[in-house]
Amino acid sequence: MSALQVVASSSIAMLQDLGRLGQQRYGVPVSGALDAVSLRIANAVVGNPDGTAALEMFYRGPTLEVAAESVRVAAIGAALEVVSGGAGRTVAAGLSVRLARGDRLTVGPCATSLVAYLAVEGGFALAGDLGSLSTFVRAGLGGIDGRALKKGDLLPLAAASAPERAERRAPKWDLAPPARVRVVFGPQDDHFTDRARQTLIESAYTVSRQSDRMGMRLEGPALEHAKGFNIVSDGTAAGSIQVPGNGLPIVLLADRPTTGGYPKIATVASADVPSLGRLRPGATIGFEAISVEGAEAARRELEARLAALRARLDEPVRRSR
Amino acid sequence: MSETSARLLPNGDTALAVEFGERIDRATSERVLALHDRLARAALPGVVELLPTFRSLMVHYDPLRTSHAEVARRIRPLLDGLEGVSPVARRWTIPVCYDPAFALDLQEVATRTGLAPAEVVEHHSATTYHVYMIGFLPGYPYMGDLPARLALPRRENPRTQVPAGSVAIATTMTAVYTLQSPGGWHILGRTPVSLWNRRRTPPAVLAPGDKVRFAPIGMDEFARLAKQADAGELDLAPEAQ
Numbered sequence: 001m002s003a004l005q006v007v008a009s010s011s012i013a014m015l016q017d018l019g020r021l022g023q024q025r026y027g028v029p030v031s032g033a034l035d036a037v038s039l040r041i042a043n044a045v046v047g048n049p050d051g052t053a054a055l056e057m058f059y060r061g062p063t064l065e066v067a068a069e070s071v072r073v074a075a076i077g078a079a080l081e082v083v084s085g086g087a088g089r090t091v092a093a094g095l096s097v098r099l100a101r102g103d104r105l106t107v108g109p110c111a112t113s114l115v116a117y118l119a120v121e122g123g124f125a126l127a128g129d130l131g132s133l134s135t136f137v138r139a140g141l142g143g144i145d146g147r148a149l150k151k152g153d154l155l156p157l158a159a160a161s162a163p164e165r166a167e168r169r170a171p172k173w174d175l176a177p178p179a180r181v182r183v184v185f186g187p188q189d190d191h192f193t194d195r196a197r198q199t200l201i202e203s204a205y206t207v208s209r210q211s212d213r214m215g216m217r218l219e220g221p222a223l224e225h226a227k228g229f230n231i232v233s234d235g236t237a238a239g240s241i242q243v244p245g246n247g248l249p250i251v252l253l254a255d256r257p258t259t260g261g262y263p264k265i266a267t268v269a270s271a272d273v274p275s276l277g278r279l280r281p282g283a284t285i286g287f288e289a290i291s292v293e294g295a296e297a298a299r300r301e302l303e304a305r306l307a308a309l310r311a312r313l314d315e316p317v318r319r320s321r
Numbered sequence: 322m323s324e325t326s327a328r329l330l331p332n333g334d335t336a337l338a339v340e341f342g343e344r345i346d347r348a349t350s351e352r353v354l355a356l357h358d359r360l361a362r363a364a365l366p367g368v369v370e371l372l373p374t375f376r377s378l379m380v381h382y383d384p385l386r387t388s389h390a391e392v393a394r395r396i397r398p399l400l401d402g403l404e405g406v407s408p409v410a411r412r413w414t415i416p417v418c419y420d421p422a423f424a425l426d427l428q429e430v431a432t433r434t435g436l437a438p439a440e441v442v443e444h445h446s447a448t449t450y451h452v453y454m455i456g457f458l459p460g461y462p463y464m465g466d467l468p469a470r471l472a473l474p475r476r477e478n479p480r481t482q483v484p485a486g487s488v489a490i491a492t493t494m495t496a497v498y499t500l501q502s503p504g505g506w507h508i509l510g511r512t513p514v515s516l517w518n519r520r521r522t523p524p525a526v527l528a529p530g531d532k533v534r535f536a537p538i539g540m541d542e543f544a545r546l547a548k549q550a551d552a553g554e555l556d557l558a559p560e561a562q
Binding site: 021022023024025026027028129130138139140141183184186187188231232233234235236237238239240257258259264267268269270292293295296298299300303 | 330331332333334335336338340343344345369370371372373374375376377379381384385388389390454455456457458459460461463499500502517519523524525528529
């Protein structure tokens, strides 16, 4: 079997793809990469389809040893430290590299983002659950036994080896989160006072340490409910901003529950949801209101930029070693 | 209620909620489920998932293949005549052991409702429940309505770990914890049946619209069925129609 073996792991790392779609009616969260843009760029660099599962790592990644004839990898959000035949070197974020049996690589630390992604050419040979390799720890779905990686794990590779070819470098892409994240008011903005809507748009919030893959908790001015803080549960979306009784907004992320019982004042535009995944606790965040049509246009613009990036990646930058 | 009472609410640029009301009631749920059936059959371009909830249908869509305006335009004509069209419901009987070993809150519920523990069990198992929605946990069914005598608010101190299979009540609802999980509902018993199995298609046994009754079983029967379940030989089937 061709594999990457985890020889050291000091932080949370798990497999994620673009999510487990079609299961929400059964109560199964979508999950998937917190920062789907970085995942897609990492996949593009190694020539994978957008939705191929990659390793998602918080702050820094594990050390992996190549147990395969060869493998090609690329990281986004962090550089790679590679040890090959006793000699170490750094491979920049966004650059693909071909490694041979026995080589070791360590991801990180993350440059500015909360998360980094490591994609491997051809992806991982794992079955996944319910149509996805995304790890959802609470229900033990996807990844390796539905959990984060631990020392000794073998990540089986779909390709036995990586062909020699020119390595690729991701074109420059600004991963800095926008100063003001775009939101569409609703579905329950009428459960809040006018002043609460204004406060959301005009205030600076701080990302709380209590945040996780389920939701980003924010600290800052409380938002005042107009009709109490309990609603009869209804559906949630990625980027839903729900406001519990204490008035502090929670932005729902990849592992969000499919339904929720707190009113949702607004929803982050899908073009800006991936950038939320890059925000570390302590970061400052602000919001800007746009229309649904504006959010749809922003998403089309993001997709056009990603398509252009993929087209440019077909041009080789240098020869493989 | 006429179709004009439904509201189409944006959830950003990837979902739209068709909201029929703000309360829990059977008539609202029937409309949600009827629209769910219609939209599932219509297979609108770009609509990727449908999620029925107590009072609304969540329509998740791909904004690159359609738009809020287009999805809303296709849904509006389907909002007429949603009353009285619900299909024949599947009926299930779920065995529950109400023994104190599992029924962690039975005594407290009895005290707070002024009933004897046996009467609580009788009320809980004499009702046929409607599955309103699946949520909170994979496969977790929100079922109602609980007999008024048993209605209590959620526990003030939620448990950090509720065992899988626990059958619980809160407000007007009853449910089964499909996975070990934190939870704030009052636990009345435990079922040996697993209502969630990631290897099964679909992975959740129950679906919104199903009708459910609980059948009391003793410890011996629980042990026998739990053994079968562990061996993968206990598959609950709906009653023959």
